[in-house]
Amino acid sequence: MPVILDISEPTAVLSLNSPDRHNALTSEMFEGITKALDEVDGRHSGPVLRINGNGPSFCSGFDLDVCAVDRPSLEHFLVELSRIARRLRRMEKVVIAEVHGRALAGGCALLTACDLTCVTADAKIGYPVHRIGVSPAVSIPTLVNCIGAGHSTELMLSGRIIDGKEARRIGLAHTTSDSREELEKEVDEIAASICRKGPNALAVTKRWLNQVDGSDEDGPFDATLAASIETGHSEEADRMLMAHHERRR
Amino acid sequence: MEQQDMNDSSCILTSQSDATMTITLNRPDVRNAMSTLLIDELERSIIEAGKSEARTLVIEGTDPCFCAGMDLKTAGSEPTAMREMLHGLARVMIAIRNLEIPVIARVQGAAIGGGCGLMTACDFAITHPDAKLGYPEVDHGICPAVVTPWLVRKIGAGRARALLLMGGTITGAHALEIGLVTELAPREQLGEAVEALVERLAKGGRSALATTKRWLNEVEGSKLETELARGADLSADVLEGPEAQERLARPRKR
Numbered sequence: 001m002p003v004i005l006d007i008s009e010p011t012a013v014l015s016l017n018s019p020d021r022h023n024a025l026t027s028e029m030f031e032g033i034t035k036a037l038d039e040v041d042g043r044h045s046g047p048v049l050r051i052n053g054n055g056p057s058f059c060s061g062f063d064l065d066v067c068a069v070d071r072p073s074l075e076h077f078l079v080e081l082s083r084i085a086r087r088l089r090r091m092e093k094v095v096i097a098e099v100h101g102r103a104l105a106g107g108c109a110l111l112t113a114c115d116l117t118c119v120t121a122d123a124k125i126g127y128p129v130h131r132i133g134v135s136p137a138v139s140i141p142t143l144v145n146c147i148g149a150g151h152s153t154e155l156m157l158s159g160r161i162i163d164g165k166e167a168r169r170i171g172l173a174h175t176t177s178d179s180r181e182e183l184e185k186e187v188d189e190i191a192a193s194i195c196r197k198g199p200n201a202l203a204v205t206k207r208w209l210n211q212v213d214g215s216d217e218d219g220p221f222d223a224t225l226a227a228s229i230e231t232g233h234s235e236e237a238d239r240m241l242m243a244h245h246e247r248r249r
Numbered sequence: 250m251e252q253q254d255m256n257d258s259s260c261i262l263t264s265q266s267d268a269t270m271t272i273t274l275n276r277p278d279v280r281n282a283m284s285t286l287l288i289d290e291l292e293r294s295i296i297e298a299g300k301s302e303a304r305t306l307v308i309e310g311t312d313p314c315f316c317a318g319m320d321l322k323t324a325g326s327e328p329t330a331m332r333e334m335l336h337g338l339a340r341v342m343i344a345i346r347n348l349e350i351p352v353i354a355r356v357q358g359a360a361i362g363g364g365c366g367l368m369t370a371c372d373f374a375i376t377h378p379d380a381k382l383g384y385p386e387v388d389h390g391i392c393p394a395v396v397t398p399w400l401v402r403k404i405g406a407g408r409a410r411a412l413l414l415m416g417g418t419i420t421g422a423h424a425l426e427i428g429l430v431t432e433l434a435p436r437e438q439l440g441e442a443v444e445a446l447v448e449r450l451a452k453g454g455r456s457a458l459a460t461t462k463r464w465l466n467e468v469e470g471s472k473l474e475t476e477l478a479r480g481a482d483l484s485a486d487v488l489e490g491p492e493a494q495e496r497l498a499r500p501r502k503r
Binding site: 190 | 391392406414415417483490
């Protein structure tokens with residue numbers, strides 16, 4: 001099962017679960033996330049959703065081997081990523097990303113859509129995707145929302161991978177922990193603390209934040225998604241994705 | 250040199266020394282919590298400062314702290330008074346923004362909820378590392394909607410989101426890291442730190458500073474005033490609801 005969901009407690013836990021692939025995003029993974037979010041919306045009454053990854057990483061982004069071999073899948077993944085980012089941002093619960101190991105490209109996009117991000121100090125975070133001819137534009141609305149235009153430009157254009165400490169310094173993460181165990185404890189505490197707050201106040205506050213900061217407007221999401229899709233269809237992307245795939249074989 | 254206009258019954262004191270106007274929140278027995286009267290006087294004093302010769306405005310609170318927030322006692326008994334107070338706070342924030350001279354918050358002890366909102370609206374905020382700051386509204390079932398529009402613009406949407414949804418309070422040191430305050434000094438040296446900033450600001454051209462502030466406001470967007478008013482109504486709506494009323498009726502820890 002690519003996604004494991006636990007809704008038995010006031011904090012729902014959604015765990016990405018293809019540890020061998022660093023929880024790379026595939027059709028099955030997107031489907032699993034969507035089903036899990038349906039379940040959370042329909043059957044979970046607590047105020048918090050926590051998203052983490054089983055195995056060595058949070059999420060290493062799109063499964064590029066799939067994208068190289070089955071070309072239409074890149075567009076499909078981009079559409080799904082954009083849809084899930086909007087959904088996380090607009091769902092009533094407070095969404096916490098619990099991030100260790102890699103959170104790259106699509107994986108990084110997921111964490112920017114969450115309300116709170118807790119990371120290990122040695123997490124690897126960033127958008128190293130231009131080298132495969134793909135544009136991370138799809139993640140711009142939530143990234144710029146998190147860290148502002150200056151840091152976003154640097155991070156996206158350089159493709160630089162930063163660690164958890166730097167992520168916290170620039171506002172991409174809100175807490176850092178020294179180990180995965182400590183990260184788990186930190187998120188336990190934050191989630192428990194949020195569960196003690198007024199659920200109506202939390203929901204109204206999140207909705208209002210979305211109005212004030214533009215998260216509830218589809219325009220920027222649609223435009224950046226279209227840009228990433230267009231780039232993904234280019235001859236350059238064909239060539240670079242295939243070269244990446246060949247190198248890995 | 251120092252002129253004081255001290256009406257003993259007043260919850261706002263104002264004084265002017267050289268080119269600095271100082272407004273002091275003065276309800277120390279309730280940690281300078283904001284009442285309707287305090288907010289009205291504060292708004293009036295800020296507008297007065299704009300008509301004076303002052304080059305800077307300092308906003309401070311009589312010890313023990315800067316401001317503990319809205320006077321929630323009013324909220325329990327008279328929700329409509331709270332709505333007026335929230336709109337008053339929105340107007341105070343707009344008055345600070347429209348003031349052509351720089352505004353400095355001198356923050357000792359604590360700035361909580363609406364008090365933190367007041368601090369955030371100032372152009373500069375100087376505090377000490379262990380000060381208690383933040384927006385614990387959601388802890389009490391309240392929505393910090395009226396402070397949200399400004400906070401989002403000031404520290405960025407992501408950090409504002411984390412801060413408001415986590416509730417509770419943070420330290421002055423953490424506040425500096427996320428851009429909520431502009432400077433730290435040891436508590437007993439806050440006065441000197443404010444003085445040094447006032448001197449630096451006094452070196453700038455008055456109209457150059459005014460133009461710059463006006464343009465910074467412009468860039469931050471024209472929607473702010475409408476958003477502040479809508480935020481005040483939203484905060485009041487939530488405050489009048491059952492969740493907030495039940496939580497506010499709980500015995501409070503000090």
